[in-house]
Amino acid sequence: VAGRRVLITGVGSFMGGTLARRLEEDPDFEYVAGLDTRRPTVPLQRTEFIRADIRDPAIAGVVSSTKVDTVVHNQIVRRPGPGMSGATMHDVNVIGSLQLLTACEKTEEIQNIVVRGSAGIYGAEPHAPQFYGEAMARLYPLRTRFQRDVGEIENLFATFSRRHPEIVCTMLRYQPAIGPSLDTQFARYLSLPMVPTHLGFDPRIQLVHEYDALEALVATVRRPVRGAVNVAGSGTIGLTRILRLARRVPLPVVGPLFNSVADTLGKVGLTDLSPDFRRLLRYGRGVDTTRLVEEVGYRPRYSTPVAVADYAERR
Amino acid sequence: MTGFAATGDFLLRLRHALDGGTDLPEALGRAAGALPPPTRDQVRTAVRRLSGDYSEDEWGFDEEFVHMLEPLLGFLYDRWWRVQPTGVENVPAQGRALLAANHAGILPWDATMMGLAIQREHQLPRYPRFLVLNWAFELPYVSVAIRKFGGVVASPYNSVRLLEQDRLVVVFPEGAKGAGKPYNQRYRMQRFGRGGFVEVALRTGSPIVPVAVVGSEEIYPKLGESPVAARILRAPFFPLTPTFPWLGPLGTIPLPSKWRIEFCEPIDTSAYGPDAADDRALVLELSEQVREVIQGKVVENLVKRGPAFV
Numbered sequence: 001v002a003g004r005r006v007l008i009t010g011v012g013s014f015m016g017g018t019l020a021r022r023l024e025e026d027p028d029f030e031y032v033a034g035l036d037t038r039r040p041t042v043p044l045q046r047t048e049f050i051r052a053d054i055r056d057p058a059i060a061g062v063v064s065s066t067k068v069d070t071v072v073h074n075q076i077v078r079r080p081g082p083g084m085s086g087a088t089m090h091d092v093n094v095i096g097s098l099q100l101l102t103a104c105e106k107t108e109e110i111q112n113i114v115v116r117g118s119a120g121i122y123g124a125e126p127h128a129p130q131f132y133g134e135a136m137a138r139l140y141p142l143r144t145r146f147q148r149d150v151g152e153i154e155n156l157f158a159t160f161s162r163r164h165p166e167i168v169c170t171m172l173r174y175q176p177a178i179g180p181s182l183d184t185q186f187a188r189y190l191s192l193p194m195v196p197t198h199l200g201f202d203p204r205i206q207l208v209h210e211y212d213a214l215e216a217l218v219a220t221v222r223r224p225v226r227g228a229v230n231v232a233g234s235g236t237i238g239l240t241r242i243l244r245l246a247r248r249v250p251l252p253v254v255g256p257l258f259n260s261v262a263d264t265l266g267k268v269g270l271t272d273l274s275p276d277f278r279r280l281l282r283y284g285r286g287v288d289t290t291r292l293v294e295e296v297g298y299r300p301r302y303s304t305p306v307a308v309a310d311y312a313e314r315r
Numbered sequence: 316m317t318g319f320a321a322t323g324d325f326l327l328r329l330r331h332a333l334d335g336g337t338d339l340p341e342a343l344g345r346a347a348g349a350l351p352p353p354t355r356d357q358v359r360t361a362v363r364r365l366s367g368d369y370s371e372d373e374w375g376f377d378e379e380f381v382h383m384l385e386p387l388l389g390f391l392y393d394r395w396w397r398v399q400p401t402g403v404e405n406v407p408a409q410g411r412a413l414l415a416a417n418h419a420g421i422l423p424w425d426a427t428m429m430g431l432a433i434q435r436e437h438q439l440p441r442y443p444r445f446l447v448l449n450w451a452f453e454l455p456y457v458s459v460a461i462r463k464f465g466g467v468v469a470s471p472y473n474s475v476r477l478l479e480q481d482r483l484v485v486v487f488p489e490g491a492k493g494a495g496k497p498y499n500q501r502y503r504m505q506r507f508g509r510g511g512f513v514e515v516a517l518r519t520g521s522p523i524v525p526v527a528v529v530g531s532e533e534i535y536p537k538l539g540e541s542p543v544a545a546r547i548l549r550a551p552f553f554p555l556t557p558t559f560p561w562l563g564p565l566g567t568i569p570l571p572s573k574w575r576i577e578f579c580e581p582i583d584t585s586a587y588g589p590d591a592a593d594d595r596a597l598v599l600e601l602s603e604q605v606r607e608v609i610q611g612k613v614v615e616n617l618v619k620r621g622p623a624f625v
Contacts, residue, residue: 126458127449129472130374136472200455202462204375235373244367255455283452286373288476305370312367 003030005068005109006221009054009100010036010075014182015116017042018214019072023221033066035059036075054096063103070221071104073097073115076153078146079185079274086145093149094156101160104167112168112224115157116217119173119230119287121150124279130204130236131288134173134228144275154228161226168224172216175232175287176280178307179210180314187311188271190246196261196273196281197239199252203284204236209302209310219298229296230287233304239281241305246312258282324349340366357383374444374477375462381442391424392431395571396530399620400432402578405524408439411478412581413516415605416526417504417613418487419496421554422457423447423466424569425531426485430465432576433483444477445485446470448494450551471515478519485526486512488602495540495552501532502617504610510602513584517592517601522581525605527612530574533623535559572623575616579608 006023010016011034023029024045032047034040040049048066052059054075063071075096080089097115104110122132125140132139142151154171161169176186186207189195208216208231216231243250253261258278266272273281293299302310325346332342340362347358360383363369371377381388392398406412418425426445434440446469452458467473469490477484487493492505516523537554544553544560559566582605584591591597 126452127468127470129470129476130467131472131476133472198455200459202375202459204373204462236375238371238375241367241369241371244365246367 003028004070004221005029005031005033005066006070006072007033007035007063007066007068008072008074009096010073011040011047011049012036012038013074014041015177015210015213015217016040016074017044019074019217020044020047022214022218031066031068033068035062055091055099057099057102059099060103060106063100064107066107067109068107069109070112070114070224071100071110072217072221073100073113074217076115076117076150078118078120079272079277090145090149094152097153097156101156104160105164110167112170112221113157113160114170114217114220114224115153115172117153117171117173117228118146118150119175119232119285120147120276121154121173122285122287123147124203124276124283124285126283128283128285131286132230133288134230134291137228143279146274146276168226170220170224170226171228172220173228173230173287174213175206175208175230175285177210177213178207178311179213180311182210185271185274185277189273189277190242190248190311192248192265192270194251195243195248196258196265197243197250197252198258198282199254201282202238202240203280203282204286205239205242205280205284205304206232206236206286207304207307208232208300209307212298212300212302212307216292216296216298216300219296223296225291225295229291230289231292231300232287232289233300233302233307234289235303235305236284236286237305237308239284242308245308246315255282321350321354371463374465374467376442376444376465377463378442380463381465388427388431392428392435395569396428396534396574398428398432398530398574398576400436400576400578402580403432403436404438405578405580406433406437406483407522407524407581408437409481411481411519411521412483412524413474413478413512413521414443414483414485414524414526414578415488415512415609416485416528417502417532417609418489418493418528419501419532419537420535420569421448421451421494422567422569423451423461423464424534425487425528426466427464428531428574429485429526429528429576432578441483443483443485446474446487448491448551453549471511474512474515475519478515478521484521488512488605491551495554496532496537498533498536498538501536502529502613504606504613507602507606510598513598513601513605514592516584517587517598518589520585520589522583522585523601523605524581525579525608525612527577527579527609527616528574529576529613529616529620530572530623533572534569536570570624573620573625575620577612577616579612582608
């Protein structure tokens, strides 16, 4: 049996780079390609780096020439970085996914597409079930720009998968990741000198450890399943307990003032809290991971409380 | 006298520790050695919890927190409401079960007291979880406390998951209509909606234990309501009682009525099979049966109890 051939988008990100390195070390993978406009930050050996913009229609030719059987779409922007506007983020997310799908259509060898999507599609709602199952994505309206982006991306992939039943499309819905080497919104939030919280609220937060975030991707590449799969550490943890474990000083803010405090943090250059994240800090969110454990066959090593404890210890 | 001496000693030790460069949590824990045993343990527990060293389950239930508040709950149970529980042996000791009770008021005092009755009287006690009117989860502090006591958002997804974890789950099938009952309608069971709780019981094969609670419907006598305030707060209703909102936070202190809680014989649903959950007629029939049992037992216990407040 010939080895697998994989293409990873967003290989310049930490997660994309570590995934490429992880697959390189695995003899089952004959060829690994990484696509991005940024150079990978992780040192890579045999990964072929393809410098290209995912929004550029020219990637169709590039992708089909690699003759890959699997595409891992890892370029969904969760939060516009410095110097990136909301419109650019939307472009990368939606137009990028569209171009990537067009490219997949032109690559005959493709069998699997794995998307590192977001559990953000469920939102954060006061009356929500404590654990969302994969079928509950549209219980509530999509309220934020990021949610609408994810909704659109999910639609694109669902339509593609209907038109190409021979290709297995997996939409991984990731809860926010945490870990000593990750620079995520959650990590930035926890590194603030005073951490703003909603006065009188203690949301149930669910996270995935960076180790499991990577291994869940690898497990899905090895054993793809159709449709959406939630990815998270088991259990949930109260925000209050997170702050105590991480030894952070909370700054409780009454509801109506929370947005202005969060905006001020952004203006003085500390950190921008996205609208999604602000809602998460008030209402929290949990997902059911039965499908990940039973169908993909991956059981996360770190539960949510253990992931937080590990982060607090090793940061 | 000894209390004062111990407190003085505690403060002295605390100061020594802090002057010596010990950090505050550790200093508190060490100085607590000067205090008498129950207080000492409380201080140490509090210090430990402040460092994040405590556990909640995936629903946010915090058993240690409930234990810490047991003196207050015990006071309400024994002195304030003089709760008389009967039929506690009807609550299954193992496995899943759905407890369906009559209900009034937004704050789930009745669920808390049912939980305490099971703790006190059952041979093999366990803490029940209870479904709470959605709106309560938008309230600051209240939402946090409810979760710590074992409350969850009233959603069928939540009750199915809890029952699949083989827990006791308390539901109030009257829902918001029950919570907003005016005082002169007390103990008249409202319509049970579409019987969602029966569907959940059938789907998970859980027995239904009807529970009649007498006393809980007098603690917040609702004389009227203010639709304007309700609209401003986006609440399902805004109650006006003799004390609320006139006395502010003091108005949320419940009146000291006399309580009886009767746990009735379980109704087995496992024989119907999970597909019966889609059988509307059966669901409504079972739901009506549960309603009649509760209503009958409520009346019976009202007579046994006699006057409400003495």
